[in-house]
Amino acid sequence: MSNALLQVKDLHVQFNGQRKAxxxxxxxxxxxxxxxxxxxxxxxxxxxxxxxxxxxxHPEKNTLIKGEIIFDGQDxxxxxxxxxxxxxxxKVSMIFQEPGLAFDPVYTIGQQLTEVLRAHEQLDASAAxxxxxxxxxxxxIPQARKRFNAYPHELSGGMRQRAMIALALVCKPQLxxxxxxxxxLDASVQxxxxxxxxxxxxxxxxxxxxxxxxxxxxxxxSDRIAVMxxxxxxxxxxxxxxxxxxxxxxxxxxxASTVRHENRGSPLVTITGSxxxxxxxxxxxxxxxxxxxxxxxxxxxxxxxxSTDSTSFACWxxxx
Amino acid sequence: xxxxxxxxxxxxxxRGGPAQPILVVNNLKKYFxxxxxxxxxxxxxxxxxxxxxxxxxxxxxxxxxxxxGCGKSTTAKLIARLINPDSGKMVFDGDGVAEYGxxxxxxxRKNLQMVFQxxxxxxxxxxxxxxxxxxxxxxxxxxxxxxxxxxxxxxxxVGLAPEQFATRYPHELSGGQRQRVNxxxxxxxxxxxxxxxEAVAALDKSVQxxxxxxxxxxxxxxxxxxxxxxHDLHVVHYMSDEVMVMYLGQVVEKGxxxxxxxxxxxxxxxxxLSAIPSxxxxxxxxxPPLEGDPPNPIxxxxxxxxxxxxxxxxxxxxxxxxxxxxxxxVYDHTVACHLNLEPPPHE
Numbered sequence: 001m002s003n004a005l006l007q008v009k010d011l012h013v014q015f016n017g018q019r020k021a022x023x024x025x026x027x028x029x030x031x032x033x034x035x036x037x038x039x040x041x042x043x044x045x046x047x048x049x050x051x052x053x054x055x056x057x058h059p060e061k062n063t064l065i066k067g068e069i070i071f072d073g074q075d076x077x078x079x080x081x082x083x084x085x086x087x088x089x090x091k092v093s094m095i096f097q098e099p100g101l102a103f104d105p106v107y108t109i110g111q112q113l114t115e116v117l118r119a120h121e122q123l124d125a126s127a128a129x130x131x132x133x134x135x136x137x138x139x140x141i142p143q144a145r146k147r148f149n150a151y152p153h154e155l156s157g158g159m160r161q162r163a164m165i166a167l168a169l170v171c172k173p174q175l176x177x178x179x180x181x182x183x184x185l186d187a188s189v190q191x192x193x194x195x196x197x198x199x200x201x202x203x204x205x206x207x208x209x210x211x212x213x214x215x216x217x218x219x220x221x222s223d224r225i226a227v228m229x230x231x232x233x234x235x236x237x238x239x240x241x242x243x244x245x246x247x248x249x250x251x252x253x254x255x256a257s258t259v260r261h262e263n264r265g266s267p268l269v270t271i272t273g274s275x276x277x278x279x280x281x282x283x284x285x286x287x288x289x290x291x292x293x294x295x296x297x298x299x300x301x302x303x304x305x306x307s308t309d310s311t312s313f314a315c316w317x318x319x320x
Numbered sequence: 321x322x323x324x325x326x327x328x329x330x331x332x333x334x335r336g337g338p339a340q341p342i343l344v345v346n347n348l349k350k351y352f353x354x355x356x357x358x359x360x361x362x363x364x365x366x367x368x369x370x371x372x373x374x375x376x377x378x379x380x381x382x383x384x385x386x387x388x389g390c391g392k393s394t395t396a397k398l399i400a401r402l403i404n405p406d407s408g409k410m411v412f413d414g415d416g417v418a419e420y421g422x423x424x425x426x427x428x429r430k431n432l433q434m435v436f437q438x439x440x441x442x443x444x445x446x447x448x449x450x451x452x453x454x455x456x457x458x459x460x461x462x463x464x465x466x467x468x469x470x471x472x473x474x475x476x477x478v479g480l481a482p483e484q485f486a487t488r489y490p491h492e493l494s495g496g497q498r499q500r501v502n503x504x505x506x507x508x509x510x511x512x513x514x515x516x517x518e519a520v521a522a523l524d525k526s527v528q529x530x531x532x533x534x535x536x537x538x539x540x541x542x543x544x545x546x547x548x549x550x551h552d553l554h555v556v557h558y559m560s561d562e563v564m565v566m567y568l569g570q571v572v573e574k575g576x577x578x579x580x581x582x583x584x585x586x587x588x589x590x591x592x593l594s595a596i597p598s599x600x601x602x603x604x605x606x607x608p609p610l611e612g613d614p615p616n617p618i619x620x621x622x623x624x625x626x627x628x629x630x631x632x633x634x635x636x637x638x639x640x641x642x643x644x645x646x647x648x649x650v651y652d653h654t655v656a657c658h659l660n661l662e663p664p665p666h667e
Contacts, residue, residue: 042524043495156613186387187551187595188610194597195608213525216597220604240601257529259554260599261581267533268558271526274494 004030011067021278038218041228093168097180099160103152110148158189230286237311247318341375348408370569381546383560391569433506437518439498443490450486496527575653
């Protein structure tokens with residue numbers, strides 16, 4: 001695809017700290033301009049690692065990255081430190097799960113917003129302040145002028161997440177990376193933030209990569225969903241296809257084990273076992289040890305993503 | 321109107337019968353003082369649990385739902401007496417808890433066990449899981465050999481083969497396995513009531529389903545009663561027979577699970593239910609059901625605590641606290657709302 005804003009090709013990430021872990025093993029995906037892609041997976045599946053690798057946030061000393069990340073024609077993995085600073089925050093920015101930890105506690109929300117603006121654009125202090133205030137209003141923070149001078153701890157969880165979104169979007173990035181932005185929030189606030197993200201995405205036309213483990217939240221916001229397992233994408237396709245006719249046994253198991261109203265009174269369908277240890281990934285398909293349809297070749301041969309009319313999946317024995 | 325204060329007189333003769341609720345909680349209250357600085361004025365309190373009354377029937381599951389800070393976990397800790405209530409009474413199967421002529425606290429705690437959200441923090445890192453599971457009963461006077469034999473059979477029951485797992489330490493297990501250990505440990509006392517405080521919240525979806533199935537099996541095997549605390553309405557709907565909705569330390573609605581999920585009478589419950597994302601891309605949520613965040617529980621306003629977020633607020637809500645009262649003729653469905661009389665939607 002030539003109109004892709006972001007292309008990730010055969011990305012491998014290995015951590016070589018005290019313990020070794022193969023966090024990503026051969027990740028391939030594309031994000032078109034104006035598209036919302038959700039990375040869905042359980043803990044340890046590599047969804048957050050993907051986002052951090054896109055911004056090159058991992059310490060280079062003990063991280064081994066192989067593969068290619070092409071953003072808007074540029075190879076991100078070969079950028080020099082100065083260029084990477086222009087790329088981070090200006091072209092691609094990120095919102096985190098815990099907004100309380102992502103803000104600097106000793107500066108006001110307004111100071112942090114204007115700092116970002118003035119670092120990336122030629123603006124004087126008053127112009128930056130006007131832009132920052134405008135941004136706070138666009139993320140629907142009531143009494144924006146008052147909040148502008150507030151410290152992060154003075155805001156509630158939902159308000160801090162809105163401020164975090166304002167901080168990420170103030171320089172009008174082309175791509176927003178959202179790492180479980182609603183997981184730490186209450187249900188009534190979660191839906192507010194999801195709707196706000198959807199609205200801002202439509203308004204600005206930016207692309208979004210949204211990371212979550214909650215299928216419900218994924219369905220609310222995304223155009224396409226990529227299901228991740230043990231550092232690989234096992235199935236990717238339109239949100240409606242993933243939810244209604246999944247082909248990979250892991251996606252099917254994940255959907256079946258989600259508690260719904262209809263389940264009441266009967267045992268839940270479960271996936272047996274637990275996710276694999278990333279230090280010792282099994283040979284072949286990493287899902288094979290938990291898979292009911294696994295055959296001999298699943299234990300030795302790694303299936304590649306194959307596309308069909310609805311979704312692309314990596315499985316030797318898909319089932320419709 | 322039935323007031324929140326009124327209590328059913330308990331017939332102690334009925335003790336042990338199936339009709340007797342296993343636990344009755346009356347007017348439980350806990351205020352935490354807030355200290356904000358050297359020169360701070362006194363008199364600020366977090367109203368964590370404010371006049372909460374309920375009962376749990378034998379062999380049933382009572383689900384407690386609410387957003388963070390609504391007092392769910394404090395209620396659980398007050399019941400287990402991990403913290404002492406400011407006021408309030410508890411009756412366990414006909415016996416007053418820790419009062420003259422009633423059941424002693426130590427005896428009560430044998431009958432009641434708790435499973436917490438953080439599976440790692442609730443296990444002793446220096447004990448193997450077999451030792452952890454056997455520790456409690458030995459303290460309560462069971463012989464060592466017997467306690468260990470029982471621990472191994474419990475571990476087997478929760479799906480951790482003793483020959484493979486018994487001598488492992490908590491850090492060698494995955495989150496789901498650790499939560500199974502916590503469940504086994506809770507069952508080692510032969511409890512009758514188990515409090516599950518967000519016990520599955522930290523688990524991945526595929527593991528969560530396994531643990532929920534295990535809990536349901538154990539419940540029917542051992543005639544357990546559960547107090548199931550969660551913020552996940554899907555899970556509460558799946559597990560519970562009755563549901564209690566809390567908001568800022570108070571019970572706002574209570575009733576049988578199907579009734580609450582289809583005919584919620586409190587505006588807050590309705591908002592919570594419509595905040596659940598649908599699984600259908602064609603039916604996306606268009607408008608957030610509630611504006612703003614849950615307010616601060618420090619010195620809450622007079623009147624209904626939900627007033628500032630309620631779409632249907634009336635003058636009376638700002639001055640008078642609503643009491644729990646039956647909804648229409650359904651006597652076991654109660655709601656604390658002045659607008660109670662209006663018919664619930666989607667009848």
